[in-house]
Amino acid sequence: xxxxxxxxxxxxxxxxxxxxxxxxxxxxxxxxxxxxxxxxxxxxxxxxxxxxxxxxxxxxxxxxxxxxxxxxxxxxxxxxxxxxxxxxxxxxxxxxxxxxxxxxxxxxxxxxxxxxxxxxxxxxxxxxxxxxxxxxxxxxxxxxxxxxxxxxxxxxxxxxxxxxxxxxxxxxxxxxxxxxxxxxxxxxxxxxxxxxxxxxxxxxxxxxxxxxxxxxxxxxxxxxxxxxxxxxxxxxxxxxxxxxxxxxxxxxxxxxxxxxxxx
Amino acid sequence: xxxxxxxxxxxxxxxxxxxxxxxxxxxxxxxxxxxxxxxxxxxxxxxxxxxxxxxxxxxxxxxxxxxxxxxxxxxxxxxxxxxxxxxxxxxxxxxxxxxxxxxxxxxxxxxxxxxxxxxxxxxxxxxxxxxxxxxxxxxxxxxxxxxxxxxxxxxxxxxxxxxxxxxxxxxxxxxxxxxxxxxxxxxxxxxxxxxxxxxxxxxxxxxxxxxxxxxxxxxxxxxxxxxxxxxxxxxxxxxxxxxxxxxxxxxxxxxxxxxxxxxxxxxxxxxxxxxxxxxxxxxxxxxxxxxxxxxxxxxxxxxxxxxxxxxxxxxxxxxxxxxxxxxxxxxxxxxxxxxxxxxxxxxxxxxxxxxxxxxxxxxxxxxxxxxxxxxxxxxxxxxxxxxxxxxxx
Numbered sequence: 001x002x003x004x005x006x007x008x009x010x011x012x013x014x015x016x017x018x019x020x021x022x023x024x025x026x027x028x029x030x031x032x033x034x035x036x037x038x039x040x041x042x043x044x045x046x047x048x049x050x051x052x053x054x055x056x057x058x059x060x061x062x063x064x065x066x067x068x069x070x071x072x073x074x075x076x077x078x079x080x081x082x083x084x085x086x087x088x089x090x091x092x093x094x095x096x097x098x099x100x101x102x103x104x105x106x107x108x109x110x111x112x113x114x115x116x117x118x119x120x121x122x123x124x125x126x127x128x129x130x131x132x133x134x135x136x137x138x139x140x141x142x143x144x145x146x147x148x149x150x151x152x153x154x155x156x157x158x159x160x161x162x163x164x165x166x167x168x169x170x171x172x173x174x175x176x177x178x179x180x181x182x183x184x185x186x187x188x189x190x191x192x193x194x195x196x197x198x199x200x201x202x203x204x205x206x207x208x209x210x211x212x213x214x215x216x217x218x219x220x221x222x223x224x225x226x227x228x229x230x231x232x233x234x235x236x237x238x239x240x241x242x243x244x245x246x247x248x249x250x251x252x253x254x255x256x257x258x259x260x261x262x263x
Numbered sequence: 264x265x266x267x268x269x270x271x272x273x274x275x276x277x278x279x280x281x282x283x284x285x286x287x288x289x290x291x292x293x294x295x296x297x298x299x300x301x302x303x304x305x306x307x308x309x310x311x312x313x314x315x316x317x318x319x320x321x322x323x324x325x326x327x328x329x330x331x332x333x334x335x336x337x338x339x340x341x342x343x344x345x346x347x348x349x350x351x352x353x354x355x356x357x358x359x360x361x362x363x364x365x366x367x368x369x370x371x372x373x374x375x376x377x378x379x380x381x382x383x384x385x386x387x388x389x390x391x392x393x394x395x396x397x398x399x400x401x402x403x404x405x406x407x408x409x410x411x412x413x414x415x416x417x418x419x420x421x422x423x424x425x426x427x428x429x430x431x432x433x434x435x436x437x438x439x440x441x442x443x444x445x446x447x448x449x450x451x452x453x454x455x456x457x458x459x460x461x462x463x464x465x466x467x468x469x470x471x472x473x474x475x476x477x478x479x480x481x482x483x484x485x486x487x488x489x490x491x492x493x494x495x496x497x498x499x500x501x502x503x504x505x506x507x508x509x510x511x512x513x514x515x516x517x518x519x520x521x522x523x524x525x526x527x528x529x530x531x532x533x534x535x536x537x538x539x540x541x542x543x544x545x546x547x548x549x550x551x552x553x554x555x556x557x558x559x560x561x562x563x564x565x566x567x568x569x570x571x572x573x574x575x576x577x578x579x580x581x582x583x584x585x586x587x588x589x590x591x592x593x594x595x596x597x598x599x600x601x602x603x604x605x606x607x608x609x610x611x612x613x614x615x616x617x618x619x620x621x622x623x624x625x626x627x628x629x630x631x632x633x634x635x636x637x638x639x640x641x642x643x644x645x646x647x648x649x650x651x652x653x654x655x656x
Contacts, residue, residue: 084609085307098605101528123605132450138389139378158378159301159371162389164311168451170604174311174371176302195300196371250604253450 041211045229047148048127048203050217051240053262056224058119064224065093065122071219072124075204077192079175079182088173090201091216093120099261100249122216122225125150125171125201126249126257133163133172142198148258149203159196168253172200203227230258264412267641268634274486275637282630289623292616293368301371304617309609310600314593314621315369319362321471321592322628323442324464326358326399328472330435331502337428343494349639350483350491351476352407355435357631359400364624388445395438402431407635415642417649439464446599453528454599457520463513464591470506471587473499474580479636481577489640493573500576504564507583511561531606532598543608546598549589556586 057064072078072091081087099121131150133142141156142163164172178195186192190206193199204214212218217227228235237260240246246260296303306313332351335341367373384390409424443461446452477499480491521529534540536550560582563569570576602608613621 086302087308089308094605098607101604101606136387136389136449138384138387138393139375139382140384141378156375156378156382157372158375160366160369160389161311161371162387162445164308165446165452165599166449168449168604170309173308174301176306177300194372195302198371250451255450 039210043208043211043213045147045235046231047129047229047258048208049148049228049230049237049258049260050124050127050203050214051226051237051246051260051262052122053224053226053240053244054119054121055262056222057122060222060224062093062120064220064222065120067219067221068122068216068225069093071215072201072204074185075187075207075215076190076202077179077183077187078199079179080184081177081182086176088175088179088199090173090199091122091124094123096121099123100247121261123169123171123249124216124259125203126169126255126259127201127203129256129258130254132166132168132255136162136166138162145205149205151202151205152197152199154191154193154197154199157197159198161198163198168250168255169257172198174198264408264415264638264642265634268637271637275633279630279633282626282633285626286623286630289620289626292619292623295616296368296620297373301369303614305612305614307609307611309603309607310597310611312369312596312600313611314613314617315365317592317596318621318624319365319369320442320464320596321588322358322362322365323396323439324468324587324591325472325475326355326362326396326403327435327439327465328468328475329355329403330432331469331473331506332476332499333428333435334432335498335502337425338432341498343492343498346643347476347480347491347495347499349407349411350479350636351472352403352410353635353639354472354476354479354632355403356400356407356635357628359396359403360631361624361628362396363400364627365621368620368624388441388448391441392438392445395434395441399431399434399438402427402434406431411639411642414646417646436465439468446596451528451604452599453526454532454595456529457517459513459516463510463517466506466510466513467587467591468506470503470510471584471591473502473506474583477503477580478577478584483636483640487636487640489643496576497571500564500570503580503583504561504570507557507561507564510587511557531602535601535608536594536598540602541608543601543610545610545612546594546601550594553586553589553594556582557590560586 069091073080076090078088078090096117096119127148127150129148131142131144134144134150137143138160139156139158141153141158142150143153144150159174161174164174175193175195175197180192183192204212204216207214214227217225226236226240228237230237232238240262241260244262246262248257248260251257304313304315329351332344332348336344336348367376370376379390379393406424406427410420413420413424440461443464446455447457447460449455477496480496480499483489483491518533521533524530531540535543536546538544539547560579563575563579564583569579597611601610
């Protein structure tokens, strides 16, 4: 009996407290509470695009390629498992014939040894305008932003790897095992991932949001890479693409890649 | 009705216990995978789907092939199938359950599988696969159980069951079509990007599924004293024959397009499996085994005397099943990734835990099938017994 009485008083008390607290809660709601605000310095664009100048990379040498890779993988806590089976890559150098299989030419390859076509090419997510990975994702864990960036929600991804099958550029990697012990140097500005989710280059969305260019572009000393708004006639990328001949990887598939290679 | 699955001979109990042991073995390996990650399998950045998705693909076909018994019986009143249609429907149930288990085993984050339902995405073929597979499972559960229950009571199935049966016929085609669409619509995967993928899937499914049912009929005759009837088995054998011929024809169409056009993005994959590519040839013996089995089996099926022989037909059915399992359960998925979109070759072979998990899931399927068949056969025998005693009076 006694306990029933005590329970009643408890509930009554809590109710009174709740009623008393309501106006205060309303006041907070009216004030707006915490709100998302955009960093005024954030870089914005209608359509982000990247230009990779193969000639300049050849001039700068292979260290320049590695600098870009290191900058990216350090900025994004990309683990290094040290074996090709588990490895995760956001940006990495490959043979020209691998980057552009359709450009394979048995005669030129034989005749022009040591030419541009023998120098490695950096590949990364192309942030396609019509991304097949976004089309196939069953949970919208990978999605396309208004400015063209194709991004990942690591917390929604179920690890089905349909996006990896759909990507014609091999740009995506799964965390086949716990990546955290394999991160050399932890960057607290960017989240680490858990095992079982897919990841890839994000065109440094987190850096753009605070007014910084992509890490790989920043790591270039001689303008080997450029980044900018394709819709802005005065942007770096537009100027480069106006004055140079550029190609894209597998344009015939119609995905409209937004990484351009000056050859 | 289910109580019939709880009693049986000593052999029945031993078989069930054996399956439970295999399932336990698979489950322990799955726990290892769950805590280590999918890195425990043979899959890699380049070959990102393997044995699990292969089994899914193959088993969707087995599930769909139930329609090869349902369609002749319910649409064409092919009476000899009356006794075994339920066997086809009861194959479909464990097959779909295995599909679900294989997809789940393949997920990097199985704990988030409900995200597929929480954020339904109609542009993803995977969502449609979930829809058609779960629908097919529900259809077959209702149909199989109701029809068998009515038989037990000696009454005709209700009209709604008939309606469900008619719905299940196109539905069966849809599950395997959607599964083919999972792969056939991906740019940059030359091995899969072929319009004949769905027809090819259906052709091989309608060969492998009925071949399995024939084998099960022979098995039931031995272990359960249940005779499906020679005519029924021979009808199934004809279905297997036509489906096998269609399958081989579809593959010839595929090979012609690939090799006459000589487009490297398509040809490289086929070279890899038939002759090896850039010194990598681990799949060559596997592919030729499948191809030779298929050719021998098709020949023996076409020749009437061998098809009609009770001693040859089971062997032919094993060959059909094995050939198509290799083709669809192993090669079709893996080779889609070899060479990779960057024309690199990363070879793939399942690891022991991966194989153990797969065998465990197959054992779950075998267990469900055993229980369902036990019920079906018991009900059938009871009916036969009543019919005999009634006739005696």
